[in-house]
Amino acid sequence: MKQKLTGRSIRYSIFGYFTVTALVMGILIALSLNTRFTSQLSATMETESRSMVDQVSRSVEGFLRSVMKLSDSIYYGVIKNSDISQESINQDLILLYDNNKDLVENIALFTKDGEMIEAVPAARMNSYTDIEQETWFTETLERPEIMQFSMPHVQYLFEGSEGQYKWVISVSRAVEITEGPFTTQGVLLIDVRYDSLEQAMGEVSIGEDGYLYLMSGDGEIICHPKAQLIDAGLVQEDNLRVAGYQEGSYQEKFDGEERITTVKSIGYTGWKAVGVTPVGSLTLNTLKTRLFAVFIVLLFLLVLAMINAYISSRITDPIKELEKSVSKLEKGDLDTPVYVGGSYEIRHLGGSIQRMALRIKQLMRDIEQEHESKRKSEFDTLQSQINPHFLYNTLDIIVWMIENEKKSDAVRVVTALARFFRISLSKGKSIITVKDELEHVRNYLMIQQMRFKNKFTYTIQAEDEVMELASLKLMLQPMVENAIYHGMEFMDGDGEIQIQVWREEDDLYLKVSDNGLGMTEDQVENLFKDGSHVASKRGSGIGVRNVNERVHLYFGESYGVRIQSEPDEGTDVIIHLPAIPYSEILKKEGK
Amino acid sequence: MMSGKEKILWGLAVCVLVFLYLASSTNLIIKEKKVQIHRVSIILDDVNDSYYQNFKKGVEQAAREYHVDTSYITLYEEDNSSQQIELVKREINDQAEAVVIVPVNREAVEKEFGEKKWSTPIIAVGSGTFGDSVNSNIYTDCYEAGRMLAGEAQQELGSEVVYYLFAQDFSWGNSQLVFDGVKNVLEEAGAEYIVKEKSEGQDFRSVIESMVYPATTQKVALIALDRESLTEISDIFKVNEGYRLHVEGVYGVGSTTSLLNSLESGIIDGLITQNQYLSGYLSIQKAVEAIGIPNLKENVKLDSYYITRENMRSREYERMLYPME
Structure with missing residues (x-):
């Protein structure tokens, strides 16, 4: 029972325990009442039987006295005189x-x-x-x-x-x-009518099935309601056994039937009056009575069950409501209202859970903010690792150009630089369009091409559909910077840098390819490692890691930078981003 | 809020309670046994019921116990078998719930009934059993009764006596069967017997007088094969007491009070009888059973007893021969 109720709703446990207890109590009460009532009834019937037998005995004795009196009258009043x-x-x-x-x-x-x-x-x-x-x-x-x-x-x-x-x-x-x-001696004979004895006994019945009979001292039946049938063998009577009983009541079994036999001796003759009451007529064992008893027990049980159900509902319903609220909280819906109701304990519990949920919500908000600000801070930090040497060198070129009367080139460089820095700043935004990122790297390449006296050529290929997609700021420039400083450094004019941007379903790819010196696998691996990098005087060399980390931070670990390179074969740096329209980024940032 | 399952369970519990209440406290489902009075017609084989006093006492006892309203129907004409069958049909048409018949002529009744299925249970009382047209037979083996009777007579008187066998009419009643039993024993013993059938024109008085006049040394004994013959013979001897001295023994079938008086006074030496009280009681008992279970088929064979003056007052036989009211 206990195992069955373990894990079940408290309502069912309360209901189950109470109902089983009520059922057991009900049955016990019914059985004991039935037994008590039956024994009371039995005692009453026994008393009644004894009373009837006594009455009949007195009546028969009276009858016999009358006969004896008559005999005395005849003898003493007539014969003797x-x-x-x-x-x-x-x-x-x-x-x-x-x-x-x-x-x-x-x-x-x-x-x-x-x-x-x-x-x-x-x-x-x-x-x-x-x-x-x-x-x-x-x-x-x-x-x-x-x-x-x-x-x-x-x-x-x-x-x-x-x-x-x-x-x-x-x-x-x-x-x-x-x-x-x-x-002389003689004999006085009086033939008493048998039917007058029957009349003296009266038509006595004890209860529904009981009866009374008269027998001699040695058990021979004198008067019995079914004497004829007993003689014919259709009906059995245990008169011979009862003849041995003393006066009193006896419970016995005869012919498969329990019965109470009451015996009373009749004076003068040694006859016995015997009352027989079948026990079956004394019990409440009729079908209807049994059904009624079952009805009462079940009614009692039903009423108790209803009360149990009401009480257990009053206790468990608030718990259930609270449980529902907690389930919703568990699923992450911290805004769900927590049920506060029911008994004092449930109210207190509900209130505590509600405050706990608010606290959790607050903490989560704080964590999120902290996380966000940390991320932003990291991001900004990473972003700020871009090399300042480029500015100095470019300004040098501009000065040289101005000094050497190459005004138009200077204008071009200044314009490109301005555009470069405008996009670098992008009003502090970390995400810009692919178009702006390409513009940024184009300006950079233009400046670097001029600086390195056309040591290399570059191409930028991008489909129109990718232009308005979102891109991290300052992604391509560090890759191109690496390509120029690590790939082209020792080449003589045949350097080629290709930038390609394309979309594949939900993915955006930006590739920077060069036909430079290439790298070994170890070198490639080292580019991503923290701290170990090949430093160059002209470049930071940390652009790849920087970009990769920024991509992970902003877009997740499934995006990032991969490098394909073979020594003397050139290098392909492929940046993988999700293809998110820039307008969506703006919406997310609430603009 | 209760779930659907809970609502169904509560509803079921209420339905069970309502059912239990109706079953235990009303008569709608379990009907209290009402005392039903059954109407049973009893068609005798005679024009009066003088031979049926003990039978009637048994019927009355059973009628009290089983709540039966009985009506006795006698014939308008003696030994009229077809009239008896008409009476059976009349009672059935008259809505009798069961009919008890003491057949006048067993063969005639058997022929008429055949294998017919009556709408009303029929109980036959008498000799032998009928077929499926009858629900119960309360019967006596008259052939064996005849054998017992002749056997006792033989034992007392031996085979040197000539046995005169008296009967009213072999074509009705059980005389033929009794005769067959008696004949069987006498023939086995090699005793001589002479049959005197009243319907053949035999006058019993004349026959008896012929044993007296002229005087003869031939020892004779009389065996009456039916109660009417025994009564007639007994009455002859009561009137002419001297005739009895010329007869070695008188035996017969039947046990009316008058016959028992004759037995006690020594006119009759022995008679064969059955428990008429029991026969009457059982006829009503089986009728009531057949009313309740129409397909019930049950036969009860009654034993035959040989009663003499010595044993008629015994505890065993006195109440059987003289049933109390």
Whole structure:
């Protein structure tokens, strides 16, 4: 997570951390609430189940008490007070039967030999029934101290209507029957209607899927909402296992289903009331509930995410704006306004960056100015290295010419000199047109030709298109000076100096060629070296380096001077400049 | 300002929330299961439902559990198979969601139904299985029932007894299949048997009286191949108790309350029955399943039980023979 957020926007980092935290917290809260609520619900349902089972138990106990009370009434109120040899107890029994018709199917009194004494309602016993062999009869006589409750069964002792049958629970007790002077044992049988027990239990359901049933102490089902289906094998019930439980609630798994089983014992009979509540109905695990829980968590998350996004925006937007400003500054746009806004820290940072940018701008301006002035100064210095001897010598020639009545030549020389110096000065400008530079060197050549008594000839060739291009001042003259003093010095009249100027696309070339002595490679190399040069009495010899440096300074390192020379073959000095119209230079200088 | 991607994500989140809300708190997407009441018609094979008390109790239990509104239709005329089929069609036209039929005549119904696809699910209750025209069969193997019955009788009485086989009409009901099973066992045992079919003009009373008068040393036993015959025989013996002494044993098919009384009183020695309650319950259960899944085909075979006086009160059989309300 940390790695993923490294390098990401601070906004996403804040958003990510907050959202993940909120999600985890939300899920934890939802889960714990769900667990808590489910367990609360489960406890509530368990309590309700217990309450229902208790209620039903009380109801069944009440039912059983009624039956027992009736049995006591019959025994103590009727049988014990009667001598059956003398009187009939039929009316009393009918009275009691009528008062308990809803509860009772039959009442019968038997001797210990199985002979029926009375029965209400009046009915004949089935001829095929041998009472003495019946289990309920024998057990009652064996245990006279307690009342016997049978399991539900179809009434079969008495003849009934052909197509009908009744489910009953037989309640039997041993009684003492007075027959004259004798007291014998007998059995009082009350067949209690099974549906009255069902009524006592009521149609109880616990929750949506829960139910309640009644079973005997050894697990036999007495009353169950699906008794028939259990017997048919369609439905399973774990009554036999539950029979071993004590009273209370148990969580168990049966038939793949978690359920809560509540057991309550019923007095007198040993029966048990069992409440069953499937746990599935207690949880919130319906699809809709789950979706709702997911909805709540996501809603909570969305609201938090929106708040996160707002907060992180408030923090990061000013940082972003500042970052944009810094990016522009980084690219060199020092004039860009720096964003100052947001929190105190961001404002302070923005202000600092703004002041820093202004300072940088100022420093750069200073450096530029310094650089410019240094360059100018160097340039001027270089430019001023032009030899003053030329002036002296030329003035000498003029004086000689005047003295020797060569006025017109003197005029020509003076004029040429004036033009020469006018262009040399060029009002302090470093850049002049090619035309002026050629004029300058032409004047120089003319003067030098006169001085050196036509020791050499010269030609100047330049295309019209190059005339108005920009050229450095005093470029050709030093080259020509070198050609005259180093190339022509020891020649006898056959010297030739050619000056050619031409343009090749964006490049301007100015070539000074001579057919003089030429130079070796070392000599050529030395011309460009600092300090080491061949000095001549008549020339400085530093013109090439001077010009080369001036060209580098003004136009850049890709331009400059190159020399092609072979000993005795002459020398070509080629000056390479960019082909820039002079008008552009003027525009740049703001003129 | 949010980027386009962020806007899309926020929009998606809102859409998901709206969807979840609609799914969890309304019925627009996930519909709550409404309790739907299904209409099911039950067409019996008789003019009254007196033999179907236990079956009806099973139907009622299932109807409560599956929210079914049932209606019983009986025939206007006994043993009228074509009338029964007309009743089926009528109920289907009457928008019954499913029809349960206890066929009068299996062959006739099979012929009429054929491989026809009904628009309404049909559940057949009775002997054997039908083809694809029926969604479910709740059936008994009557042939095996016959074999069981004859086997028990044979075991008790042996092969020296002449067995009189009584039936109403082999052309309807399951008598023919029961007869085939009984016959198979008796023939295997080499026992003699005589068939008395009422539709052939046989009068049961006369037949029984012929066993009494004139007196004979020949031991006879009676096997009723259908409940109507068994009921008739039982009634004869109830009225003329003395006749019973001349018969070694009475056996048959069916378990109405009256027949069970006869069994308990000793008139009948043993009878074959099935769980009628379960039959009724399953017929409705399968009907509801077929309403939900029309292509569902499922058959349920019901076991046959041999009931005697000794075992009829057992825990295993008492509730089956006498289903509680």
